Amino acid sequence: MAVETHLPYDKQYVTEYSEKRNEPAWFKDIRLKAFDLAEELPMPKLEKTRIRNWNFTNFKHDVAGNHIESFDELPEKIRVLLGEGVEDRNLIVVRNSDVAYAKLSENLKGKGVIFEDIFTAMEEHSDLVQKYFMQDGVSVDENKLTARHAALLNSGVFLYVPKNVVVDEPIQVVFWQEDNEAALYNHVLLVADQHSQVTYVENYVSNNEEEETVANTVSEVFALDGAKVSYGAVDNFAKGTTSYVNRRGTVGRDATLEWALGQMNDGNTISENITNLMGDNSLSHAKAVTVGRGNQSQDFTANIRHYGKASEGYILQHGVMKDRAASIFNGIGKVENGAAQSNAEQESRVLMLSDGARGDANPILLIDEDDVTAGHAASVGRVDPLQLFYLMSRGISRKEAERLVIHGFLDPVVREIPIETVQTQLREVIEGKVY
């Protein structure tokens, strides 16, 4: 089957879309340049995953979503993500490409926290957005898909925490693709200024079992000197969505960035999580779990690059593969010359539940500095029959024993997800995908 590789949208469309949104000139300019780049640039290069037949071009780009007056208007699937106390939550619900609901407490507004959709942010805080948008994090010209991202951006969130402000309550965004063909070209820009602290959680949800579409999402996170950012995510796009997910962190001196990613998409997925430890004594944990099922093919990269002295990076990836799912787990620790006394550790583990599933863990350490500590562990294996024997010998059924082993295998990451309701929901997604 021949797959269409050209976008159904032309430059004229992009121009009109930008004008319709009243975007600042600088951003329209980025879009149009990106459009040209997207024509020329190659697709991202993946060592072990073939993406030639994946759908990157069949989707609807501009789909509106209605505002909600009450949370009762949301379907059950979305309401469970929000849990109790949602009325007081600092929350944005994105419905297709529009904001259905947005709230930021007066208290945080008073402290100068900015939390709004990216189009509003471009109007109201144009300089700040321009300073960070696709400059030092993800670049427009990395490949065809990053360029398309900038050209077709149709959704996004800007979160800015000023210097020394500590945000105690978690901040949540739900991206809900209500329309089964609506594409999501979503950009999350999170800037935690010096010595600030914030916890952010995002959920991606769609229901397109049959209809094809595309998600091309970029998150750029800046933890400036002394800042502390916790970033949790549950990706849960349905089978019809082809996802290209880029999450990129830049971490300053004495700053910390913690990733906890539940990568639960049901469609073909490329997910790349890169953290640049720029400052001395910077720290990052990149934790991710996934469950692969059906015929889906997924390619995960967790990459921590050490530039600052005594920087510490810890990668932990756990995946469960069933049916005929295939996944590649790349773990990359890169220590640049000069990043003395750094520590780069990584662990990738894959649990196979069926003979037809495929899993591959590739640990890579690239070290250009003598004075470092580094280590890696990787394994691909099956559920240990002796573990099952042990659990069953206490009266636990085989099914329940397997469930315990699988949840246990994923739990070291799941319990790091910042909001409890999201954690519970991730456990349910796992439950649903495994059985």
Next chain:
Amino acid sequence: MAGSTLEIKDLHVEIEGEEILKGVNLTINGGEFHAVMGPNGTGKSTLASAIMGHPKYEVTKGQVLLDGEDVLEMEVDERAQAGLFLAMQYPSEISGVTNSDFLRSSINAQREEGDEIPLMQFIKEMDATMDSLEIDKNMAQRYLNEGFSGGEKKRNEILQLMMLKPAIGVLDEIDSGLDIDALKVVSQGINQMRDDKFGCLIITHYQRLLDYITPDHVHVMMQGRVVKSGGPELAHRLEAEGYDWIKEELGIDDETVGQKA
């Protein structure tokens, strides 16, 4: 009711095609403590594992009956629900599952649906039992056996025994790797279980465990069979004289399983 009866009849067991047990006969009644002794490599642990249904062991002949029910036809979890318990020599480590969640799941697995143990009652019982075994409280929230010392694992097995209260307990080398203080604590726990219903099969190759737990019956295994049975005095004689006199009686040089006649 005087408890359950476990009957092992002419049990033959293979591992990877090699016959380890060559016709074991034993009957354990509720209220009785049996010790199975013997040097290493004589088939003792195989007996324990085969009773519980270890996936590596294949029963080729014979019967195991619990109150007349065919144990060998049961899945491993059904054996536990029927009243069997095996304290393992090398319990598995299971990451991500806390000791406390595991214990509660185990207890509830043996109760009817809708009759789960109330959480507070469970915590109270677990705390008290952990205290009696001198187990550190934080062990409840640690992952099952993960990073436990040898001694902690053994205590954890006995904690499970005491919480699950099986009809028949099989204890496989529960004393190995324990220092004398830990041995005393663990023995106390096992002795607490003693009543007219609980039957116990204690597998050991050290006589010293039997200084703290007095068995009613002592059996010696060699070459994959029970070669001698007696009362507590048999254990004392083994302690004083070792196993050589039994080998002489039987006219064998090597007591281990692999020996061809």
